[in-house]
Amino acid sequence: MPRPADLRLFAPSIPPARGADVTERGAARGADSQPAPDVLVGPVPAAAGEPAEAERAGDQGAPEADTGAGRRAREFRPDIEGLRAVAVLLVVLGHSNLGVPGGFVGVDVFFVISGFLITQQLLRERATRGRISFRRFYARRARRILPAAAVVIVATVLASWAWLSPLRVRDIAWDAVYSAFSAVNLRLAHSGTDYFQSAAPPSPLQHYWSLAVEEQFYLVWPLLLTLVTLAATAVTARRRRSAPPEAGDEGRPVPGTRPVVLVLLTVVAGSLLLSVVVTARSAPWAYFGGHTRAWELALGALVAVWAPAFERMGRALSSQLSWLGLAGIAVAAFAYGDSTPYPGTAALLPVGAAALVVAGGCAAPRKGAELLLGRAPLRLVGRLSYSWYLWHWPVLRIWPEATGRPFHTGEKLAALGLSLVLAWLTYLLVENPVRTRPLLVRRPSLGLGLGGALAAAAAGLALLVAAVDTVPGGRSSGPLRALDATGAAPTAPTAAGITTQPRFVGVGTSSLTPLITQSARLRALPTSLQPSLAKAGDDLGENKCRTPITSSTPIDCVAGDPNGSSTVVLFGDSHANQWFNALDAIAKESHWRLVPYTKGGCPPPYYPNFYLDELKRVYTECYAWRDAVFARIAALRPGLVVIGSEARVQAKDAGPGATTDLVRTLRATGAKVAFLEDTPFPGFQVPDCLASHPSNVTSCMVTIQKSKIAEPQREIEDRGALAGGATLIDPLPWLCVRDQCPPIIGNAVVYADNSHLTGTYSTLLAPFLGPALRAVLR
Structure with a gap:
């Protein structure tokens, strides 16, 4: 939370001035x-x-x-x-x-x-x-x-x-x-x-x-x-x-x-x-x-x-x-x-x-x-x-x-x-x-x-x-269309998303590329927008078990198929939580027990003296929570751990070794590890922009150049994950084409705020993420 534009603005302000007035x-x-x-x-x-x-x-x-x-x-x-x-x-x-x-x-x-x-x-x-x-x-x-x-x-x-x-x-x-x-x-x-x-x-x-x-x-x-x-x-x-x-x-x-x-x-x-x-x-x-x-x-x-x-x-x-x-x-x-x-x-x-x-x-x-x-x-x-x-x-x-x-x-x-x-x-x-x-x-x-x-x-x-007050697209309704513009099977190799390239070299292609290209030319809001703009900001996924930032205790939940034969853990910060809907759908289809451990602002790798702006201090709760999660994962002995994380600038000082140590710690439990590379970081409130420009959607385009994708910390964490034995999964072909990442793909709003995918779009990506995860688990 205004110090301001941060918490000080979420800014410092002054009380009524009453200097020298009298009786x-x-x-x-x-x-x-x-x-x-x-x-x-x-x-x-x-x-x-x-x-x-x-x-x-x-x-x-x-x-x-x-x-x-x-x-x-x-x-x-x-x-x-x-x-x-x-x-x-x-x-x-x-x-x-x-x-x-x-x-x-x-x-x-x-x-x-x-x-x-x-x-x-x-x-x-x-x-x-x-x-x-x-x-x-x-x-x-x-x-x-x-x-x-x-x-x-x-x-x-x-x-x-x-x-x-x-x-x-x-x-x-x-x-x-x-x-x-x-x-x-x-x-x-x-x-x-x-x-x-x-x-x-x-x-x-x-x-x-x-x-x-x-x-x-x-x-x-x-x-x-x-x-x-x-x-x-x-x-x-x-x-x-x-x-x-x-x-x-x-x-x-x-x-x-x-x-x-x-x-x-x-x-x-x-x-x-x-x-x-x-x-x-x-x-x-x-x-x-x-x-x-x-x-x-x-x-x-x-x-x-x-x-x-x-x-x-x-x-x-x-x-x-x-x-x-x-x-x-x-x-x-x-x-x-x-x-x-x-x-x-x-x-x-x-x-x-x-x-x-x-x-x-x-x-x-x-x-x-x-x-x-x-x-x-x-x-x-x-x-x-x-x-x-x-x-x-x-x-x-x-x-x-x-x-x-x-x-x-x-x-x-x-x-x-x-x-x-x-x-x-x-x-x-x-x-x-x-x-x-x-x-x-x-x-x-x-x-x-x-x-x-x-x-x-x-x-x-x-x-x-x-x-x-009326919100454009605020009452939109209609069926959620599947993300398949070409008719190509979602299990095609180009849709799997698995990569061995830690460095960003450009957006690859997938069966979604034609739909994304078409969406990049969208001018007006679709009449059947999902979710509506009025609800997009709260559409951050259905995971009710994410740990609050002020808590150090992991919350134990089971999603997917509670009676599934394999256990999959989702682990990381809010950029891991954005994938919960997709993993929940995949786990139900694949008969996996899904155990989510997510905590906003808490990077999975260990970064000394990690400072959280929202708390204006070192994020001590993150360290205690991570240690507790590691112990619970060891007790669960899952078949697969899926890591999601915002690419943090602290990686530039810590180097790839921090992520390598993380992956090795998780693999020591007997689990295989999939590392989801970071998604585009718009840097502005996408639903707000769309509501302000309902007839000019392209003015809200997210670009690779301004979205942190090409910044060095992403490559450092990816390189560390590969060195530790994780499998990299690159989601960019499901979100972008060339340098453009449309705010709406098909009839779905892609971003809930300035950083996270909507739960709706995450759900739609299940057919594309699923083959990649099943390939890792095999």
């Missing part, structure tokens, strides 16, 4: 009859609700409150607004692949800022009103988050409907529904652990995961803060009745805040531990999970509680902390990359650095990082950062997919410029007006109602689009 009283003077003075823990910077009076007056400063220690605390924090700009710039440049490989750390910076400002707001309300009003809090959140978010959700769904593959629209519509109700992170985490779904292009709404994480945190945090405050108040009251109150130490939280500190420290410790543990086990859940990100928001909240201590720091120390923090963010942004296990312990650097910038700025040091962060251009970008965050990712995803070609640098810059213009318009016309409207500020119930209505409207429109 409701600044939004509409008189809207609240009671002002918000300093809270128990001391004067606070701007909270996250509404724009400050100083900001509306031109950002020339803000009213200051005397701290009682010769220092004034500002209500408006220009450095935080500038830090928002730094964070959003990191993210948009990282998502654009414009020289910031670790730009995803911007999300962590925003989590810290949000935790700091929202907690200050809650503490201020607790001190001013004596309690926290959940209704007012969530009304502020609804006004702040939902209007702009709903506008972008609607625009993204409509743009996807207009310009993207019809097959993508339904998934994007459901992403919109989950995004509207702050749950898309759970959907992304689940799909990211599905090996086949993780290969799909990132959703243009994937970046909403961070809003979901944040809103899930704030669903709990005000209630937890209230409960802790009530408990602390009750304990303090009992103590005061029995003993004189003790004064708080200088520079430390006064009595009443210590329980909050303990709770926050517990959240930080527990969530950070989960982040480390889950990152090592399941990268999608670690990256998108609220349980592994809560500590980042809690650390920002902890800085808010300790704000008085930071305000009293010496100017030199606070200045150094802010610059040190800014440097730490920069180091993480340029030193980290897609191969960094994240968040885990790696997130300590950007999260801790962001906390240093915020903490150091509490004392308003004249030579601190605010010298840079307080510059007008950065503050302007910071003010637009939430809307820019919302717009940049859909533009970056939809534009190149709509044009059918990847971006070059100039187009990336143009896309970012367009998204910034859209952000500016959204800020002026939607985000700021709704957030500051006096009627909505005075009446929280109206704000809550507006937020709920906007979320429901965005989700409803998305469902409507999903309902009316």
